Amino acid sequence: MTVYRIDLGYDGGGFRGYARNAGVRSVQEVIEGALAMMCGADVPTVVAGRTDAGVHARTQVISFEWDGPIDPARLTRSLDGMVGPEIVIRAVTAASSEFSARFSATGRTYKYFIDDSPSPDPLRRGWVWHVPEVLDVDAMNLAAAAFVGEHDFASLCRAAEGRSTIRLVGSAVWSREADLLVFTVAATSFCHQMVRSMVALCVDAGRGRVAAGTVPAIIAARDRNAARGVAPPHGLVLWDVEF
Amino acid sequence: MTVYRIDLGYDGGGFRGYARNAGVRSVQEVIEGALAMMCGADVPTVVAGRTDAGVHARTQVISFEWDGPIDPARLTRSLDGMVGPEIVIRAVTAASSEFSARFSATGRTYKYFIDDSPSPDPLRRGWVWHVPEVLDVDAMNLAAAAFVGEHDFASLCRAAEGRSTIRLVGSAVWSREADLLVFTVAATSFCHQMVRSMVALCVDAGRGRVAAGTVPAIIAARDRNAARGVAPPHGLVLWDVEF
Numbered sequence: 464m465t466v467y468r469i470d471l472g473y474d475g476g477g478f479r480g481y482a483r484n485a486g487v488r489s490v491q492e493v494i495e496g497a498l499a500m501m502c503g504a505d506v507p508t509v510v511a512g513r514t515d516a517g518v519h520a521r522t523q524v525i526s527f528e529w530d531g532p533i534d535p536a537r538l539t540r541s542l543d544g545m546v547g548p549e550i551v552i553r554a555v556t557a558a559s560s561e562f563s564a565r566f567s568a569t570g571r572t573y574k575y576f577i578d579d580s581p582s583p584d585p586l587r588r589g590w591v592w593h594v595p596e597v598l599d600v601d602a603m604n605l606a607a608a609a610f611v612g613e614h615d616f617a618s619l620c621r622a623a624e625g626r627s628t629i630r631l632v633g634s635a636v637w638s639r640e641a642d643l644l645v646f647t648v649a650a651t652s653f654c655h656q657m658v659r660s661m662v663a664l665c666v667d668a669g670r671g672r673v674a675a676g677t678v679p680a681i682i683a684a685r686d687r688n689a690a691r692g693v694a695p696p697h698g699l700v701l702w703d704v705e706f
Numbered sequence: 707m708t709v710y711r712i713d714l715g716y717d718g719g720g721f722r723g724y725a726r727n728a729g730v731r732s733v734q735e736v737i738e739g740a741l742a743m744m745c746g747a748d749v750p751t752v753v754a755g756r757t758d759a760g761v762h763a764r765t766q767v768i769s770f771e772w773d774g775p776i777d778p779a780r781l782t783r784s785l786d787g788m789v790g791p792e793i794v795i796r797a798v799t800a801a802s803s804e805f806s807a808r809f810s811a812t813g814r815t816y817k818y819f820i821d822d823s824p825s826p827d828p829l830r831r832g833w834v835w836h837v838p839e840v841l842d843v844d845a846m847n848l849a850a851a852a853f854v855g856e857h858d859f860a861s862l863c864r865a866a867e868g869r870s871t872i873r874l875v876g877s878a879v880w881s882r883e884a885d886l887l888v889f890t891v892a893a894t895s896f897c898h899q900m901v902r903s904m905v906a907l908c909v910d911a912g913r914g915r916v917a918a919g920t921v922p923a924i925i926a927a928r929d930r931n932a933a934r935g936v937a938p939p940h941g942l943v944l945w946d947v948e949f
Contacts, residue, residue, distance in 0.1 A: 474828040519829055553825045582796045585717040586762055586833045586943070641884075700829070 464528040467535070468558040469494075469508075469542070472521050473550040476589050476697060480516040481523070490514075490550060494525065497545040501538060502529060509565040511704040515656070517696030519590055521574075522703050526564035533557075570633070570705035573658045575646040576698050577666070591643060592662075592698035598644060598669030600637050605675035606668035607635040607646070609682060610661055617685040619660035628654050628685075637665065647702070662694035707771040710778070711801040712737075712751075712785070715764050716793040719832050719940060723759040724766075733757075733793060737768065740788040744781060745772060752808040754947040758899070760939030762833055764817075767947050769807040776800075813876070813948035816901045818889040818941050820909070834886060835905075835941035841887060841912030843880050848918035849911035850878040852925060853891070853904055860928040862903035871897050871928075880908065890945070905937035 471494075479487035483495070491508065498506040511524040535555045543552035561567070576591045578584060583593035610632045617628040635648040646662055664681065667673040673691065681689045714737075722730035726738070734751065741749040754767040778798045786795035804810070819834045821827060826836035853875045860871040878891040889905055907924065910916040916934065924932045 472825070472828055474831070521827065521829070547828075548826075548831050549828055551825050551828045582715070582794050583791075584764065585715055585790075585792055585794045586764070588717070588791050589832075590829045 464530045464560075465533070466526055466528050466558045466560055466562045467533065467555055468562060468564065469525045469527075469555050470553040471523050471525070471550060472553065473519060473523065474589065475514055475517050475519040477549055478516065480518070481510060481512070481514045481520075490523075493546050493550060494542070497542050498527065500545070501541055502531060509563055511564045511568040512571050512653075512701045514699075514701055515659075515696055518699045518701070519697075520701040523701055524564040524568070524704050524706075526558060526562055564704075567706050568652075568704050570649055570651055571653060571701065572647065572649040572703040572705075573653070574700050574702045575648075575658060575662045575694065576700070577644040577646075577662075578642065579644055580642065590697060590700060592695055594666060596670060598666065599671065600639060600644065600669065602671070602675045603637045603644075603646075603665040603669040606665045606673070606678045607637055607648075607661070609675075609678035610635040610648070614682050615685050616654060616657055616682065618681050618687060618689045619657050619664070620654035620687075621656045622687065623655060626654070630654060630657070635661065656693050658699055659693035659696065660690050662698070663691045666694065667691045707773045707803075708776070709769055709771050709801045709803055709805045710776065710798055711805060711807065712768045712770075712798050713796040714766050714768070714793060715796065716762060716766065717832065718757055718760050718762040720792055721759065723761070724753060724755070724757045724763075733766075736789050736793060737785070740785050741770065743788070744784055745774060752806055754807045754811040755814050755896075755944045757942075757944055758902075758939055761942045761944070762940075763944040765946050766944055767807040767811070767949075769801060769805055807947075810949050811895075811947050813892055813894055814896060814944065815890065815892040815946040815948075816896070817943050817945045818891075818901060818905045818937065819943070820887040820889075820905075820941060821885065822887055823885060833940060833943060835938055837909060839913060841909065842914065843882060843887065843912065845914070845918045846880045846887075846889075846908040846912040849908045849916070849921045850880055850889070850891075850904070852918075852921035853878040857925050858928050859897060859900055859925065861924050861930060861932045862900050862907070863897035863930075864899045865930065866898060869897070873897060873900070878904065899936050901942055902936035902939065903933050905941070906934045909937065910934045 481490045483491040508525045508527040539555045579598045613631045620628045632650045668675040724733045726734040751768045751770045782798045822841045856874045875893040911918040
């Protein structure tokens with residue numbers, strides 16, 4: 464068996480998330496469907512970052528094992544043609560036999576895009592959350608600083624029975640890039656809805672509805688009710704995966 | 707009669723152009739339809755820049771006359787709610803009695819966005835032309851320099867019986883902005899398909915298929931067949947209108 468790696472990106476707007484889920488359109492279903500057509504058999508895949516419904520990926524990585532003949536350059540072109548234009552297949556390459564997109568990934572970086580000007584930009588409405596109220600970036604950075612380090616993020620994650628909510632966040636920073644406000648957060652991995660919960664909390668700090676200094680206590684509470692809901696999915700992009 | 711000005715923007719991807727045209731969906735039809743609902747009568751409008759099918763506007767301006775009572779702030783919100791999210795109404799304001807979005811406009815600026823990296827970005831596919839070949843920006847700027855000044859642009863315009871193709875171009879520059887290649891061109895006005903013809907010619911110069919030094923002769927030929935077709939509409943954005 465040879466392990467193959469697929470580098471791809473997608474506009475998540477038209478999908479009910481990355482992961483296959485009966486009865487709904489998922490990125491995984493579209494890609495595995497195309498792979499099955501090319502290979503003539505079902506080809507199970509694993510993924511670096513399971514994005515939620517409506518969340519995008521600039522960079523996503525999946526891997527699969529296959530023992531038949533594959534021309535990676537040709538498979539790249541064929542898959543790309545079958546799954547586009549919402550999904551872009553950048554490259555299919557042969558990887559080492561131990562490679563797993565899921566378990567070999569050592570870090571994930573997400574970005575979240577906000578426009579806090581009075582009117583939204585219709586061309587970017589698919590991946591920018593419009594918040595028509597000028598946000599205080601200093602307060603948002605003060606809030607975000609509390610995320611850095613190893614914490615139990617139970618307050619900021621959708622609970623999953625029996626799964627740890629302890630995560631190691633390497634960096635979490637808000638910056639103004641051109642006319643957008645961008646949150647860049649890197650961690651070894653994230654639990655469910657964690658980035659969108661962080662964004663909602665920071666935006667409330669930026670609006671003055673939450674004092675940034677209370678964020679450590681919100682985290683320490685390990686109680687989902689202590690937080691501030693979740694930001695909408697369409698502003699979130701899986702930006703990079705490290706191996 | 708009071709003259710009102712509407713500042714708006716739109717994603718042109720779902721419209722067959724700005725101008726009303728029987729049997730197809732146009733930006734003008736959607737806006738005039740909403741205005742007619744609000745005013746209880748047909749309200750003819752004029753526009754600063756008639757964009758083609760699939761072309762976007764970050765900034766567009768229209769004007770209309772009306773003698774009934776209008777609360778501009780309320781009309782802004784109502785119209786915006788009726789025409790969104792592809793069209794964004796930024797402001798409705800009372801203008802001077804001589805104001806015309808078409809005839810008072812003294813300059814129009816367009817931008818054209820190109821991504822010349824190997825793979826397209828699926829999130830920006832609606833407003834960026836993907837050219838999978840690294841382009842020579844210096845050659846493109848050499849080509850673009852020939853557009854500046856007053857010329858008969860018959861080689862670069864779709865012919866319209868009895869209408870002049872002489873235009874005054876103030877500036878025409880290509881620049882790399884983050885990972886995109888951006889053409890910014892300003893003129894008092896443009897004739898039909900002029901910017902997209904300019905872009906096609908510059909891209910062929912950037913690919914080395916046309917020598918940038920031949921552009922003055924292509925313009926001087928005043929012959930549409932001397933040029934290089936048109937770039938696709940979706941990369942083009944009406945960026946600004948001066949009054």
